[in-house]
Amino acid sequence: MTNSHPYDRPAHDHEVLVIGGGAAGLAAAATLARARRSVLVVDAGRPRNAPASGVHTYLAREGTPPAELLAAGRAEVRGYGGDIRQGTATAAGRTGDGGFRVTLDDGTVLTAARLLVTTGLTDELPAIPGLAELWGRDVLHCPYCHGWEVRDRAVGVLGTSALAVHQALLWRQWTDRVTLFLHTAPEPGDEAYERLAARGIAVVDGEVTRLVAENGRLTAAELAGSRQVGCDALAVATRLTANSAVLDGLGLAAEEMQMGGLAIGTRIPADPTGATAVPGVWVAGNVANPVEQVIGAAAAGVRAGxxxxxxxxxxxxxxxxxxxxxxxxx
Incomplete structure (x- = not known):
């Protein structure tokens, strides 16, 4: 539902097209629909957190299964008159009147006056046999998202960069049974070894060659020579790659994001509201901030909306x- 106006607007299918139906996209759509804007969400249906059993650190919705949270969000958007369509946006460009044209994978072309992209990111996992199968359950990335669930259990940290020591010390807050697998990370200096030892964190040399699981649950990390070190969970720092290909046609390219001086992934640059360098185009959620949690992505969607x-x-x-x-x- 929209307000009527005594003047002509450019003819578009919708005032706002939201590409991405996760927490950021749905929060933005609800905000816009409540503002009586015509809004359509195009949802590819591939949420990043689908393997997780629950969403965490989301106030008042702690532990809610991701699919349940999204279903509730879709219902809210529709309740305010917003529309949601299943599909994948493959390309975006300008229309002659300053709006935007978006093509879907089935060939459908949609137009809108404004565009919000909330397509999230892809976690690029280390190429270790058995790791991908356990991703989101026993192979974890964020202690704030999953630390409570593995508290007091044996947690391994897979070293892949100079941030490995920091990761191990961080996970130590949830359990005193932390093992740092150096894997491909650089050798820690004497001070780093001292800090790890002071916190009771074991350090294992050599690369992890595969993960061992029984009945679908992680039991150990295996190194060269078939040496196995038991662990109930493995913390992994993935490369966080923005799902931003749909913006290529608008001249918006992803940039490297750094943490501690190290490149950790890519993002689409934007101001605090999500506005990009292209007038009329906003971004929100993990496509703009790869380290944002679900509740932060939803908040970013509200700001963008x-x-x-x-x-x-x-x-x-x-x-x-x-x-x-x-x-x-x-």
Whole structure:
């Protein structure tokens, strides 16, 4: 539902098209629909957190299964008059009137006055046999998301960069049974070894060659020579790659994001509201901030939705003023 206006708007299918139906996209869509904007969410149906049993550190929804949280979000968007469509956006470009044209994988072309991309990211996993199968269950990436669930258990940390020592010390907050597998990480210095030893963190040399599981649960990490070190969970720092290909046609390229001076992935640069360098295009969630958790992604969606509505209000007001002046001069 939208307000009626005594002037002509450019003819688009929707005022706002949201590409991505995760927490960021749905929160933005709900914000826009509550603002009485015509909004469509295009959802590819491949949420990053699908393997997880629950969403964590999400106030008042702690432990909610990801699919349940998204279903509730879709219902809220529809309840305010927003629309949701299953599909994958493959390309985006400009229309002649300054709006946007988005092509879906089935050939459908949609148009909108404003575009919000909330397509998230892809976790690039280390190529270790058995790791991908356990991803999201016993192979974990974030202690704030999963630390409580593996508290007091044997947790291995797979070293892949100079941040490995920091990771191991961080996971030590949840359990005193932490083992740092150096794997491909650089050799720690004397001070780092001292810090690890002081916290009771074991350090294992050599590369992990595979993960061992029984009945679908992790039991050990295996190194060269078939040496196995028992662990109940393995913390892995993935490379966080923004799912931003749909923006290529608009000239928006992903940039490297760094943490501690090390490249950890890519993101689409944007201001605090999610506005990009291309007028009329916003981003929110993990495509803009790879380290954002679910509740933060939802908050970013709300900010972007409010900013888009404010931008549309300015456009509506400008057209109203032009229409009033034309009428007065007639």
């Amino acid at each position: 409010a900013a888009i509505n404010a931008d549309l209000v300015e456009a509506d007001t400008r057209r109203a003023v032009e229409a009033a002046r034309a009428a007065a001069g007639a």
